Amino acid sequence: MNDRDLDRVLREREEIVPSSGFVASVMEAVQQEASASAPIPFPPIPFPWKRALPGLMASVALAVGLIVRWVSSGAHGNASVGSATAALPAGNLFAMLPHEQIAASTLLALEWSALALLVSFAAAWFSMKIATVRE
Amino acid sequence: MSASEDQADVARVLAGEIAAFEGIVRRWQGPLINLAYRFCRDRGRAEEMAQEAFLRAYRGLPKWRGESAFSTWLFALATNLYRSELRRIPAGAMALDEIAEPRDPRAIDGGLEELDRDRAVRRAVDTLPAKYREALICFYFQEMDVPTAAAGLGIAEGTLKARLFRGRKMLESKLPSLLDARESHPYACPKETA
Numbered sequence: 001m002n003d004r005d006l007d008r009v010l011r012e013r014e015e016i017v018p019s020s021g022f023v024a025s026v027m028e029a030v031q032q033e034a035s036a037s038a039p040i041p042f043p044p045i046p047f048p049w050k051r052a053l054p055g056l057m058a059s060v061a062l063a064v065g066l067i068v069r070w071v072s073s074g075a076h077g078n079a080s081v082g083s084a085t086a087a088l089p090a091g092n093l094f095a096m097l098p099h100e101q102i103a104a105s106t107l108l109a110l111e112w113s114a115l116a117l118l119v120s121f122a123a124a125w126f127s128m129k130i131a132t133v134r135e
Numbered sequence: 136m137s138a139s140e141d142q143a144d145v146a147r148v149l150a151g152e153i154a155a156f157e158g159i160v161r162r163w164q165g166p167l168i169n170l171a172y173r174f175c176r177d178r179g180r181a182e183e184m185a186q187e188a189f190l191r192a193y194r195g196l197p198k199w200r201g202e203s204a205f206s207t208w209l210f211a212l213a214t215n216l217y218r219s220e221l222r223r224i225p226a227g228a229m230a231l232d233e234i235a236e237p238r239d240p241r242a243i244d245g246g247l248e249e250l251d252r253d254r255a256v257r258r259a260v261d262t263l264p265a266k267y268r269e270a271l272i273c274f275y276f277q278e279m280d281v282p283t284a285a286a287g288l289g290i291a292e293g294t295l296k297a298r299l300f301r302g303r304k305m306l307e308s309k310l311p312s313l314l315d316a317r318e319s320h321p322y323a324c325p326k327e328t329a
Contacts, residue, residue, distance in 0.1 A: 006306070009256045010275040016172045018164045022182060026160045026189045033190060034153050 047128070063117040066110050073107060141205035145196055160189055163206075167213050173272045174217045175226045176261065184220055188213040207286050210277075214287040218269055226261065259309040267302030270295055 140158065147155035167188055171181035192212055199208050260271055273284040274295065285295040 003303075006256065006303070007275075007279070009253045010260065010271060011279070012253070014172070015165075016169050016178055016181060018168050018185075019182060022164055022168070022186070023157060023160050026164075026186050027154075027157050029186060029190055030153060030156055030193050033193060 059117055059120075063114060063121075066114045066117075070107070070110055070114065138204055138206070142201065145199065145205065148193070148196055156189075156193055159192070163189075163209060167209070170210070170213060170272075170276055171217055173276055174221050174269075177226065184217055185213070187220075188216050191216060203286070207283065210283075210287045211289060214269075214273060215289065218265070218288075222265065256306070256310060259306050262309070263302055263305055267298055267305060270298035271302045271306075274299055 140162065144155045144158040148159075164185065167185040168181050171184040171188070172178060175181055175184065188209075192209055195212060199205065260268055263271070269288060270284070273287050274281070277283040277287065281292050281295055285292045288295065290298075
């Protein structure tokens with residue numbers, strides 16, 4: 001045997017004919033692969049109304065109360081605010097401050113609280129609207 | 136086999152028409168199974184490896200950018216898979232197909248000795264270290280085309296030539312009595328002069 005014979009032996013093709021079901025078998029595997037890799041739509045996450053409702057109602061009540069109080073305090077002037085702050089318990093830090101200052105700081109805190117609540121509601125409403133549009 | 140047919144089918148598959156992949160499988164099933172058979176010498180395993188190669192090709196279709204021929208890409212992918220499969224589970228002494236090999240007409244004409252010799256050569260190839268065996272398999276499978284075989288193996292042409300030379304030399308040392316009359320060959324070992 002020479003090198004050319006070696007080439008011939010190594011080159012010789014023992015042709016294997018694919019079995020009849022080979023294509024079907026491959027395509028079945030490909031179909032499975034395709035269905036497995038297809039994106040699964042996220043199930044809609046229900047909003048937890050039961051848990052959120054008491055908190056929401058409390059927040060709304062607080063916001064309404066604060067607004068009403070703020071409006072009424074604005075209408076009645078410093079006198080009524082002064083009487084309201086006078087009801088603070090003894091020993092409170094506020095007691096050490098002049099009445100006008102307490103009234104002003106309380107009013108400012110109320111205003112900011114009301115604003116924060118309104119912003120929170122607006123943010124929640126906006127988020128829910130976006131989520132609804134995407135569905 | 137038409138490169139444009141491959142390109143068209145790939146485009147259809149990428150567009151979501153999975154059934155178009157069947158055209159690719161039909162065109163390339165023979166070559167991929169036969170290449171796998173050369174690696175493992177087991178028909179059943181060759182089909183399993185070829186199926187896995189097609190699956191990987193399906194997964195990797197978006198990565199084929201048409202810079203090389205589809206066939207080159209497919210063979211490189213398949214060769215890489217077959218090599219790692221054979222390293223994971225070596226072919227071993229799976230000589231079942233060797234025993235059940237189709238009858239060679241030379242045997243009828245009294246060429247039994249030649250047939251045995253050919254089998255001995257193939258067995259000797261199977262016992263070579265992986266990198267030399269793979270080089271020989273790919274080189275001869277690709278009709279002795281060095282660039283295509285090198286691309287399939289993912290190595291430089293010079294590396295492939297060196298492995299072919301070394302592989303043949305090892306074969307000759309394994310089959311000294313069969314290779315007593317050597318002729319000059321591009322990748323043959325130089326004759327030893329006394």
